[in-house]
Amino acid sequence: MPELPEVEVVRRALEPFLVGRVPLSFRVSGKKMREDVPAAVLADALAGRPVAAVRRRAKYLIVEVEGARALVIHLGMSGRLALLDSAAPGDRHDHLAIAFDDGRELRFNDARRFGRVGVHYLSAPGGVPEFLAGLGPEPLERGFDGAVLRAAIGARRTPIKTLLLDQNVVAGVGNIYAVEALFRAGVRPDRPAASLSAPEADALARAIKTVLRASIRQGGTTLRDHRIPDGSEGRFARKLLVYGRAGQPCPNCGRALSFVRQSGRATCFCAGCQS
DNA sequence: ATATTCCCCTGGAAGC
DNA sequence: TGCTTCCAGGGGAATA
Numbered sequence A: 001m002p003e004l005p006e007v008e009v010v011r012r013a014l015e016p017f018l019v020g021r022v023p024l025s026f027r028v029s030g031k032k033m034r035e036d037v038p039a040a041v042l043a044d045a046l047a048g049r050p051v052a053a054v055r056r057r058a059k060y061l062i063v064e065v066e067g068a069r070a071l072v073i074h075l076g077m078s079g080r081l082a083l084l085d086s087a088a089p090g091d092r093h094d095h096l097a098i099a100f101d102d103g104r105e106l107r108f109n110d111a112r113r114f115g116r117v118g119v120h121y122l123s124a125p126g127g128v129p130e131f132l133a134g135l136g137p138e139p140l141e142r143g144f145d146g147a148v149l150r151a152a153i154g155a156r157r158t159p160i161k162t163l164l165l166d167q168n169v170v171a172g173v174g175n176i177y178a179v180e181a182l183f184r185a186g187v188r189p190d191r192p193a194a195s196l197s198a199p200e201a202d203a204l205a206r207a208i209k210t211v212l213r214a215s216i217r218q219g220g221t222t223l224r225d226h227r228i229p230d231g232s233e234g235r236f237a238r239k240l241l242v243y244g245r246a247g248q249p250c251p252n253c254g255r256a257l258s259f260v261r262q263s264g265r266a267t268c269f270c271a272g273c274q275s
Numbered sequence B: 001a002t003a004t005t006c007c008c009c010t011g012g013a014a015g016c
Numbered sequence C: 001t002g003c004t005t006c007c008a009g010g011g012g013a014a015t016a
Helices: A004-018 A039-046 A146-153 A160-164 A175-185 A198-217
Strands: A023-028 A051-057 A060-065 A069-074 A079-085 A094-100 A104-110 A116-121 A258-262 A265-269
Touching (some): A004 A079, A004 A104, A023 A039, A039 A069, A069 A079, A160 A175, A175 A265
Antiparallel strands (some): A051 A060, A079 A104, A094 A104
């Protein structure tokens, strides 16, 4: 589910409800996730400290509390966050519940348990945890363009689509939006990354920004798991041009869309429109 | 250093 | 209907 747009949609939905709220108590499932943390550790670090900010870096959600410390959440493949009345019924895949001072709970539900939950101390308020320092540029921040993209690529000849999935090259792009951006930019996914010309890199950077912004406006892409914290689904799936459409006609030229697997991840593209 | 493959886990869809 | 196989938005470790 969660690539940059989905995490950003969740962030925007949570921010107005969480900032200023005070986390009081924590419950965990005790099930093993990619990263998990005992309730006592959460309470020691976070309890009683008002939420100062809800930020995002790449696909990580950063809930900072006063005192320069943060709850860091990664939704993995199937993670959902919901803000519910504390009396609301739970689910077998709830792995964390945080009770706030307004009687509501933030619940993290994750069937596949590829998600991560951690507590991190920041060097200063407003900072980003040290373990995220190596991430690539944020594509929706000022200054992201073809030149920045080419600098991030360097001399690497790995297929461009594989590189777009590398969070240390561009932060937040996942399989859906890599495929969509390459189609919109007219660039074949198997092109050696360093072979992109300056105009091609410009087009790709623009396409990345365009598709991410468009998806955020639609609430993200719900294929199955993604939910906005109020429980509703994102509406961008119907706007996808090529993802998941191998064999169907290209929306641009009508030719059947091709399918290849690149380092284990499904890729579709139009052999006529992308070069 | 770089490039695939495997694996973590559940559940939904498709095939037989 | 029921069982089996395959596949999925991520990403990190292990392996060439």
